[in-house]
Amino acid sequence: MSRKRILSITAPLLAGVLLAATACGGTTQGDDDDGGGAATGGTADPDADYQTGLSIAMLPKSVNNPYFDASSAGAEAVVTELEGTYEYTGPSDASASSQVSYIDTLSQQASDAILLSANDPNALCASLDQARAGGTIVVTFDSDVEASCRDLFVSQVNGDEVALSLLEMAAEQTGGAGEIAVLSATANATNQNAWIEAMEAELESNPDYADLELVDVVYGDDEDEKSFSETQGLLQTHPDLKAIISPTTVGIAAAARYLSGSEYQGEVALTGLGTPNQMREYIADGTVTEFALWDPTALGELAAYTAAAAASGIITGAEGEVFTAGDLGEYTVEADGIVTLGPPTRFNADNIDDFDF
Incomplete structure (x- = not known):
């Protein structure tokens, strides 16, 4: 059952050691590369290969937050699977001004992609524009910025x-x-x-x-x-x-x-x-x-796959493009570069013990 539409019955939180440094550039195409990239006319090859060696960083609203810890675990698992390097970094307070310095640092490191949950829709745009001008893919997740300031937005739900x-x-x-x-x-x-x-x-x-x-x-x-x-x-x-x-x-x-x-x-x-x-x-x-x-681990997974797909040229953020996000299944880019995980699930005394995240 794909978590694209229905949350899976269990979602154990993935353990992992957070890596402290992000490698710069140096990406290589997968061994089975068929040369497929994003096609024109709003379509893409969902089976095209992801690049290996991508450097991807997650910048949440704030660290030491169980929700974002779960998202980070999902993202790190994907980046590891793609033989990339991963960094989880961010402020301890949920403010836009605190996020700016982290964006600037990741931009200077020439990260291939930043996964950002924004504390403000507009205040981060100047830093994000600078990062994108340097070749960094910006994928927001959980909380968006103005669409012109990022490449794609991974929405947890409608x-x-x-x-x-x-x-x-x-x-x-x-x-x-x-x-x-x-x-x-x-x-x-x-x-x-x-x-x-x-x-x-x-x-x-x-x-x-x-x-x-x-x-x-x-x-x-x-x-x-x-x-x-x-x-x-x-x-x-x-x-x-x-x-x-x-x-x-x-x-x-x-x-x-x-x-x-x-x-x-x-x-x-x-x-x-x-x-x-x-x-x-x-x-x-x-x-x-x-x-x-929703499942925050799956949200992190989808954000990482989306960023990797964009950095690999599988998608550009155009409406109608399709890509495969591992076991999560196929996803279609919606208007304004939005990719949606799926509907929320309700938890109560009857089902809460079926979940672990």
Whole structure:
């Protein structure tokens, strides 16, 4: 069963030692190269060979984040399979200014490709343009920049699907009525902002949600302690709050930790996006009923394959191009250079123990 459409039943986190240095240039074509590259007219040969020896680096929003650790493990496994060199590097704080210096360093090292989860859609563009001018392929994943600033974007899911899933879970857990709030990552996070906008539009237009009221959006900056404090602040500011939606793995875990030790456990619903291993204890103790996510390891794998395909000339980022991402299967480049992993999966007491990531 391909994870292109349905998340596999188990996704063990791949272990590996993160490499500290990235090799520069020196790529060679695979032994079985048939000379196939990206064709004109929006098509490509999905069976064309990847280059070996590619240097690929992943730059997440912040390091020491279990979600991005899983993505890194997936990417590193792909790069290793392709006989390339891999680096996982980034700031400890989720800010755009912190990411700029890392982009500049990778650009100076002449990395073949950068896998970037952006903290801002615009602030990184100057550095990314410089990297691309030097021949580095820029593939964003998880959180995008302006399309003109990168080559391709690997989206975890369709944004509207995420928004609908989050609202559906919140409605189910509140009986479809009451005040709800959002605990997001950073104020400039492209993906979270798109999901929040889609949720707001759905709340306004869908009569099924007429009795739900979004009363606040706060930002934990993908920092555990700040997300914990923001959760406390939400509950103090809105004593009638019925549910918190946190579309970030750091935020939902911090919110769950606060709720589990408070008078609000079982009274205020919490849902959003989290990893099963983070949230298992909170499902077990009744703090959380259900949450969702895609497989972050597979997301890292797909990002690495996409970057390698672009660096190998298999795809250019044109709509309609097709490439094969190993065991994940075939993927088609969509408009604006987007490649989509697949729909989110919901986790609850009935299935959470089937997953390990």
